[in-house]
Ligand code: HEC
Ligand code: HEC
Ligand code: HEC
C-alpha cells in the first residue's frame with residue numbers, strides 16, 4: 001500500500017512536471033535516473049505502476065531482440081504453473097525501482113540464481129549443464145533473460161569455424177538519400193546565396209562553415225534549419241530562430257532523431273525535460289563540460305558537421321572514465337587514425353561511434369539505407385548485443401564473445417587480447433558431434 005501522503009502527491013502531480021524529490025523512497029536506477037522527476041511517466045494516481053508504463057517505452061526493443069521470455073510464453077497453459085514461484089508476466093517482478101541496495105546491473109532486483117525456479121531440470125535436458133550453478137546462467141557469453149540472439153545455436157553453427165580476424169575487416173559504407181538535390185530540384189549554394197534575414201546576428205565563420213558542408217552542396221540554406229517555415233523564408237523573415245534544436249533536423253533526418261531520443265543522450269528531451277548535461281550524469285565526466293547541453297550539435301557542431309570529429313574526439317570532450325581514456329592505447333585507435341589520415345580504406349578504423357553508434361540497415365521509403373543508429377544504449381547492455389551489428393564485421397564469433405566477457409578488456413578499451421574463454425561455441429560443436437551431425 002502507498003502511504004496516504006504519497007497518494008495525495010501522485011493525484012496532485014498528474015501533470016508530471018517538475019516535482020519534489022522529497023517523495024522518492026530511494027534513488028532511481030541507472031537506466032531511469034534522468035527521468036525520475038517525471039513520476040507520472042511510470043506511476044498512475046491510484047493503481048500503482050501498471051505494465052504499460054514499461055511497455056510504452058520498451059516493447060519495441062524487446063520484440064526486436066526476439067525476447068526469450070515474453071508474457072505470451074507464460075500464457076501457454078503448459079507453462080502457467082511456473083508463475084507460482086515468480087510472476088514473470090509483470091516487469092516489476094524483476095525490475096523494482098528506488099531500491100539501490102537491491103538493484104544489480106540493468107535495473108534487476110531479483111537474486112541472480114532465480115533461473116532455478118523454472119529451469120530445475122536443465123541438467124537432464126542438457127547433460128553438458130551438469131553441475132553448473134544457477135548463478136552462472138547469466139554469465140556474459142552464456143545466457144540472457146531477454147536477448148539471446150547472439151547465442152542461438154543455429155547462429156553459432158554458422159560461425160563454428162570463424163578465424164579471430166576477418167580477411168579485410170571493415171564496416172559497411174553509409175548510404176543516404178540517393179540524390180537529394182535532384183529529387184528536390186536544388187542547386188549547390190555559396191555564401192552569397194545565404195537567406196539570413198536582415199538584422200540577424202551572425203558571423204563570417206557561420207557562413208564559412210556552412211558553405212563547406214553537404215548541406216550547402218545540396219542546396220540547403222540557413223532558413224532550412226533556422227526558420228519555422230523555410231519554404232517562405234526571405235530576407236525579412238521574422239521567424240528566424242537563433243538557436244535551432246533537434247526538431248529542426250527531424251524532418252530530413254527522422255531515423256537519426258528518433259534513435260537519439262531513445263538513448264541516454266536524448267531521453268530527457270523525449271520527455272520535454274531540459275536537455276541532459278554532464279553535470280547531471282552518474283558516470284564520470286569531464287568537469288569542464290559540466291554545463292554543456294546535449295543536442296545534435298554536441299557532436300556535430302552547429303555548422304561543420306564533421307562526422308569524423310563526431311565519432312571520437314567529440315565523445316572525449318565529455319566522457320572521462322577509464323574505458324574512454326584507454327581508447328587511445330588500443331589497436332582500434334591506430335586503425336582509426338589510419339582511416340582519418342587516408343592511409344587505410346574508409347570503414348576500416350574503429351572509433352567510439354563504430355561500436356556505440358553502429359551503421360544499421362534501415363527500411364525507409366520502401367528501400368534499404370545504411371544509417372547511423374543514434375541510440376548508444378541499444379547495443380550497450382548486455383554487451384553481447386554488440387556482436388552482430390559491430391564485431392562480426394571484422395572478427396570471428398568466438399573471439400568476440402571472449403573479448404566482451406572480459407571485464408579487463410572493457411576497462412582497457414580492448415587494448416590487449418582476452419584472458420577469459422567462454423565455452424559456448426565449443427559446446428554447440430560438441431553437441432553437433434554427439435547428435436551425429
Ligand atoms: C521509470 C519509472 C518510475 C519513475 C519515473 C518513478 N517511479 Fe516510483 N516506482 C517505480 C516502480 C517500478 C516502483 C515499484 C512499484 C511496485 O512494486 O508496485 C516504484 C515505487 C515507488 C514508491 C513505493 C510504492 C510502494 O508500493 O511501496 C514510491 C513512494 C514511489 N515510487 C515514488 C515515486 C516518485 C515520487 C516519483 C517521482 C519523483 C517516482 N516514484 C518516479 C517506477 C518509477
Ligand atoms: C519514458 C520511457 C520509459 C519508461 C516509462 C520506462 N523506461 Fe526503462 N528505460 C528508458 C530509457 C530511455 C532507458 C535508458 C536507455 C536504455 O538503457 O535502453 C531505460 C532503461 C531501462 C533499463 C536498464 C537498461 C540498462 O542497460 O541499464 C531497464 C531494465 C528498464 N529500463 C526497464 C523498465 C521497466 C521495467 C519500466 C516500467 C516500470 C520502464 N523501464 C519504464 C525508458 C523508459
Ligand atoms: C523474471 C525476471 C524478469 C522479468 C519479468 C523482466 N525482466 Fe527485464 N531483465 C531481466 C534480467 C535478468 C535482465 C538482465 C539482462 C538479461 O539477462 O537479459 C533484464 C534486462 C532488461 C533490460 C535491459 C537489457 C535489454 O536486453 O534490453 C530491459 C530494457 C528490460 N529488462 C526490460 C523489461 C521489461 C520492459 C519487462 C516487462 C515486459 C521485463 N524486463 C521483465 C529480468 C526480467
Ligand code: HEC
Pocket residue numbers: 067068069073079082083086088114115116117118119137138143144145148
Ligand atoms: C518464470 C519462469 C522462467 C524463469 C524465471 C526463467 N525462464 Fe527461461 N524459459 C522459461 C520457459 C517457459 C521457456 C520456454 C520453454 C522451455 O524451454 O523450457 C524458457 C526458455 C529459455 C531459453 C531458451 C531460449 C529461447 O529463446 O527460447 C533460455 C536460454 C532460457 N530460458 C534461459 C533462462 C535464464 C538464463 C534464466 C534466468 C536468468 C531464465 N531462463 C529464467 C521460463 C523461465
Ligand code: HEC
Pocket residue numbers: 194195196201202203206207210215220221222223224225226242243244245295297302303
Ligand atoms: C543544418 C542546419 C543549419 C544550417 C543549414 C544553418 N544553421 Fe545556423 N545553427 C544551427 C544550429 C543547430 C545552431 C545552434 C547551435 C547551438 O545550439 O549552439 C545554429 C546556430 C547559429 C547561430 C548562433 C551562433 C552560433 O554560431 O552558434 C547563428 C548566428 C547561425 N546559426 C547562423 C547561420 C547562418 C548565417 C546560416 C547560413 C549561412 C546557418 N546558420 C545555417 C543549424 C544550422
Ligand code: HEC
Pocket residue numbers: 176177178180214215218220224225244245246248249250251252253296297300305306307
Ligand atoms: C532540408 C533538409 C535537411 C535539414 C533541415 C537538415 N539536414 Fe542534414 N543533411 C541533409 C542532406 C540532404 C544531407 C546530405 C546527404 C548526402 O550527403 O547525400 C545532410 C547531411 C547531414 C550530415 C552528414 C554530413 C556528412 O558529411 O556526411 C549530418 C551529420 C547532418 N546532415 C546533420 C544535420 C543536423 C544535426 C541537422 C539539424 C541541426 C540537419 N542535418 C538538418 C538534409 C538536411
Ligand code: HEC
Pocket residue numbers: 034264265276277278279280281282283289292293294298299310311312314315316317318319352353356357376377380
Ligand atoms: C556533451 C557531452 C557528451 C558528448 C559529446 C557525448 N556524450 Fe555520451 N553521454 C553524456 C551524458 C551526460 C550521458 C548520460 C550519463 C548518465 O545518465 O549518467 C552520456 C551517456 C553515454 C552512454 C551511456 C552510458 C550508460 O551507462 O548508459 C554512452 C555509451 C555514451 N554516452 C557514449 C558516447 C559516445 C560514443 C559519444 C561520441 C560519439 C558521446 N557519448 C558523446 C555526455 C556526452
Ligand code: HEC
Pocket residue numbers: 174175176246249250253256257258260265295296297298299300307308310311312314353354357358359370371372373374
Ligand atoms: C553522440 C554524438 C552524436 C550526437 C548527439 C548526434 N550525432 Fe549524428 N552522427 C554522429 C556520428 C559519430 C556520425 C557518423 C558515424 C559514422 O560515420 O559511422 C553521425 C552521423 C549522422 C548523420 C549522417 C549519417 C547517417 O546517414 O545517419 C546524420 C544525418 C546525423 N548524424 C544526424 C544527427 C541528428 C539529426 C542528431 C540529433 C537528433 C544527431 N545526429 C546527434 C554522432 C552524433
Ligand code: HEC
Pocket residue numbers: 283312315316319321323324325327332350351352353355356380381382383386404410413414
Ligand atoms: C570495440 C568497441 C568499443 C569501442 C571502440 C569503445 N567502446 Fe565504449 N563500450 C564498449 C563496451 C563493450 C562497453 C561495455 C558495456 C557493458 O558491458 O556494460 C562500453 C561501455 C562504454 C560506456 C559506459 C560506461 C559505464 O560505466 O556505463 C561509455 C560511456 C563508453 N563505452 C564510451 C566510449 C567512448 C567515449 C569511446 C571512445 C573514446 C568508446 N566507448 C570506445 C565498446 C566499445
Ligand code: HEC
Pocket residue numbers: 165169170171331332335347348349350354355386387390391392393394395400403404409414415416417418
Ligand atoms: C572495423 C573493423 C573492426 C571492428 C568493427 C572491431 N574490431 Fe577489434 N580489431 C580489428 C583489427 C583489424 C584488430 C587488430 C588486429 C591486429 O593487428 O592484431 C582488432 C583487434 C582487437 C582486439 C585485440 C587487441 C590486442 O591488443 O590484441 C580485441 C580484443 C578486439 N579487437 C575486440 C573487438 C570487439 C569486442 C569488437 C566489437 C565490439 C571489435 N573488436 C570490433 C578490427 C575491428
